[in-house]
Amino acid sequence: MRYRLDLVLSPSEGALTRVIGMVERRGFTPHSIVGSPAVDDGHWRLQLVVDGVRPPETLRLQMLKLYDCVSVEINEVDVAEMEVMS
Amino acid sequence: MNATAALAGACNGARWLTQALEAEGVDVLFGYPGGTIMPFYDALVDSKLKHILVRHEQGAALAANGYARASGRVGVCVATSGPGASNLVTGIADAMLDSVPMVCITGQVATHLMGTDAFQELDVFGLTLPIVKHSYIVRSVGDLPRVVRDAFRIAREGRPGPVLIDLPKDVQVADAAHLPAHVPASVDPLPSPPQAALAEALAAIAGAEKPVIYGGGGIGLANAVEAFRSFVDNTGIPTVLTLRGLGALPGGHPHYLGMLGMHGTRAANMAVQESDLLIVVGARFDDRATGKLAEFAPFARVIHLDADAYEISKLRTANIALPGDVGDGLRALSGARSTCDGWRQRCRMLNDKFGFRYDAPGTDIYAPALLKRMTELAPDDAIVACDVGQHQMWVAQHCRFSHPRNHLTSGALGTMGFGLPAAMGAQFACPERTVLLVSGDGSFMMNVQELVTIARCRLPVKIVLLDNSSLGMVRQWQELFFAKRYSEIDLSDNPDFAALAQVFGIPARRIDLRSEVEGALAELLARPGPALLHVAIDIKANVWPLVPPNTANGTMLDRNPDEVEPEAHPMAHEASPRLESTHALPA
Numbered sequence: 001m002r003y004r005l006d007l008v009l010s011p012s013e014g015a016l017t018r019v020i021g022m023v024e025r026r027g028f029t030p031h032s033i034v035g036s037p038a039v040d041d042g043h044w045r046l047q048l049v050v051d052g053v054r055p056p057e058t059l060r061l062q063m064l065k066l067y068d069c070v071s072v073e074i075n076e077v078d079v080a081e082m083e084v085m086s
Numbered sequence: 087m088n089a090t091a092a093l094a095g096a097c098n099g100a101r102w103l104t105q106a107l108e109a110e111g112v113d114v115l116f117g118y119p120g121g122t123i124m125p126f127y128d129a130l131v132d133s134k135l136k137h138i139l140v141r142h143e144q145g146a147a148l149a150a151n152g153y154a155r156a157s158g159r160v161g162v163c164v165a166t167s168g169p170g171a172s173n174l175v176t177g178i179a180d181a182m183l184d185s186v187p188m189v190c191i192t193g194q195v196a197t198h199l200m201g202t203d204a205f206q207e208l209d210v211f212g213l214t215l216p217i218v219k220h221s222y223i224v225r226s227v228g229d230l231p232r233v234v235r236d237a238f239r240i241a242r243e244g245r246p247g248p249v250l251i252d253l254p255k256d257v258q259v260a261d262a263a264h265l266p267a268h269v270p271a272s273v274d275p276l277p278s279p280p281q282a283a284l285a286e287a288l289a290a291i292a293g294a295e296k297p298v299i300y301g302g303g304g305i306g307l308a309n310a311v312e313a314f315r316s317f318v319d320n321t322g323i324p325t326v327l328t329l330r331g332l333g334a335l336p337g338g339h340p341h342y343l344g345m346l347g348m349h350g351t352r353a354a355n356m357a358v359q360e361s362d363l364l365i366v367v368g369a370r371f372d373d374r375a376t377g378k379l380a381e382f383a384p385f386a387r388v389i390h391l392d393a394d395a396y397e398i399s400k401l402r403t404a405n406i407a408l409p410g411d412v413g414d415g416l417r418a419l420s421g422a423r424s425t426c427d428g429w430r431q432r433c434r435m436l437n438d439k440f441g442f443r444y445d446a447p448g449t450d451i452y453a454p455a456l457l458k459r460m461t462e463l464a465p466d467d468a469i470v471a472c473d474v475g476q477h478q479m480w481v482a483q484h485c486r487f488s489h490p491r492n493h494l495t496s497g498a499l500g501t502m503g504f505g506l507p508a509a510m511g512a513q514f515a516c517p518e519r520t521v522l523l524v525s526g527d528g529s530f531m532m533n534v535q536e537l538v539t540i541a542r543c544r545l546p547v548k549i550v551l552l553d554n555s556s557l558g559m560v561r562q563w564q565e566l567f568f569a570k571r572y573s574e575i576d577l578s579d580n581p582d583f584a585a586l587a588q589v590f591g592i593p594a595r596r597i598d599l600r601s602e603v604e605g606a607l608a609e610l611l612a613r614p615g616p617a618l619l620h621v622a623i624d625i626k627a628n629v630w631p632l633v634p635p636n637t638a639n640g641t642m643l644d645r646n647p648d649e650v651e652p653e654a655h656p657m658a659h660e661a662s663p664r665l666e667s668t669h670a671l672p673a
Contacts, residue, residue, distance in 0.1 A: 025216060
């Protein structure tokens with residue numbers, strides 16, 4: 001299964017490493033990553049597409065335990081559609 | 087002004103930090119000095135903080151860990167950069183996996199040298215990312231107030247854990263005269279579990295015919311022991327505990343069936359396997375507790391109450407999820423009505439039928455009987471620390487604990503070498519109480535250097551060293567699951583442990599016979615200072631009962647069968663048909 005994580009991070013040292021490390025440690029594989037600083041509130045916006053067979057809700061809750069993670073949304077991605085678009 | 091006077095008078099980052107630690111209520115910290123942390127050690131000279139100089143940084147981290155476990159307060163350890171910092175890692179990981187509140191301070195090379203492979207430069211921030219609750223590199227002295235405030239708050243709040251502060255040397259010596267005095271942050275209580283789910287749980291308990299309460303380490307961590315005991319007493323539901331939950335009910339409690347899991351009691355495992363409702367309180371379905379997960383409590387619905395929402399439905403789906411404050415949840419459930427008299431009687435029968443026996447034949451010292459007697463002779467509020475291996479399981483099975491904080495065991499990480507420094511930390515946290523360490527001959531040597539710290543501080547820690555001249559748990563597994571192909575478990579060239587302790591200035595004696603146990607334990611407990619009792623036990627003694635790995639908890643060994651399938655065999659996940667299955671017992 002493929003999932004898209006829409007994350008809002010505080011711009012702290014180690015935030016990116018923590019997020020990606022958590023994804024891999026909890027059994028998911030990063031597929032692609034796009035990120036940029038937000039102009040309005042100083043936070044970072046990060047979109048992470050990951051593959052995995054474990055329940056995404058457990059990953060969402062684990063992400064929320066990271067103090068650098070302000071919010072996270074996880075949605076399933078249609079793999080076939082994504083490959084056609086690329 | 088000479089240089090010394092200048093140092094003593096300057097309010098730099100290091101001095102500000104010692105004052106902040108005092109304001110946080112830190113009384114003792116454990117550490118070891120070195121190059122990049124020297125400004126902090128200089129500031130300690132003028133501080134009220136009591137610093138305990140250990141002999142290895144792992145000892146510092148584990149002593150702070152033991153201090154925190156015994157007291158519930160934040161444990162603090164300090165090390166220099168490089169090897170000092172990396173030596174802390176095991177103690178930090180142990181705290182992370184067992185949810186122990188700690189703040190770990192490491193020196194770092196000056197900021198302009200970071201990233202240049204400078205002498206004793208190590209990226210301890212990166213090294214510890216997976217094993218901390220949170221971490222900081224303080225790159226500017228102006229960040230210190232926010233970092234220290236947040237570090238202690240984070241270590242304490244919710245599910246506790248360790249926080250690392252990496253402190254470059256130039257930040258320690260930077261002018262801090264302009265910084266405000268430190269004010270500790272308050273910790274917001276967790277919300278109560280949702281009302282609708284609580285109502286659902288009350289109904290589920292009322293409707294259950296075979297309910298079991300499965301309590302874990304989260305009870306003690308949430309300071310919810312009294313609420314838990316009231317819940318058990320009011321509902322009368324049979325109760326099992328995990329390794330880290332031991333002490334949440336006193337031994338001998340009428341509804342207590344013992345520890346569940348790999349080395350749990352038959353009564354506990356059988357009750358859980360037969361139950362139709364599991365009320366899980368501050369536990370996380372660890373594999374050592376559940377055995378083969380797919381066959382764990384196969385008939386049970388699950389109510390799961392936990393401070394950490396992530397743990398709910400991680401391994402076993404909860405039918406009723408109760409994330410939030412464990413004490414609040416238990417109080418809300420204490421009015422539950424449970425009418426399961428027949429089930430209670432069945433559980434009591436199991437408990438009576440399968441209780442531990444202490445009448446082992448022979449004259450060798452029988453470790454379970456010795457440990458049982460040890461806690462009978464010790465004060466009720468004695469703290470028992472242990473290491474990891476067979477003796478750890480014997481402690482869990484045969485010692486009594488009046489509170490979870492009185493049992494210091496490395497549950498999740500299983501850190502050999504944990505016991506001696508943890509006992510040391512606990513004795514600093516609770517100087518008036520009896521602290522016992524039960525160790526094994528393998529684990530003891532892993533942090534044996536801390537004997538000198540115990541001797542130096544005249545800490546009255548009482549050490550019972552169970553010596554089977556081998557790595558007993560590994561030997562037991564090789565005997566049972568690796569066709570008796572013994573590999574690297576022989577410790578028959580151990581030192582004379584009594585003589586070793588005496589070299590450190592600690593009185594010690596050795597016993598070999600069962601007839602010596604009573605007198606030796608009484609002598610050990612009566613001594614005013616530290617003392618060690620070296621106990622020779624049979625190398626062939628195993629820990630029973632045992633649920634073989636990857637097997638359902640209903641299948642328990644209580645002796646060595648002639649043949650058990652090797653663990654490495656592809657069919658190892660299937661229980662051997664020769665093992666006794668308790669499912670077959672009549673109800």
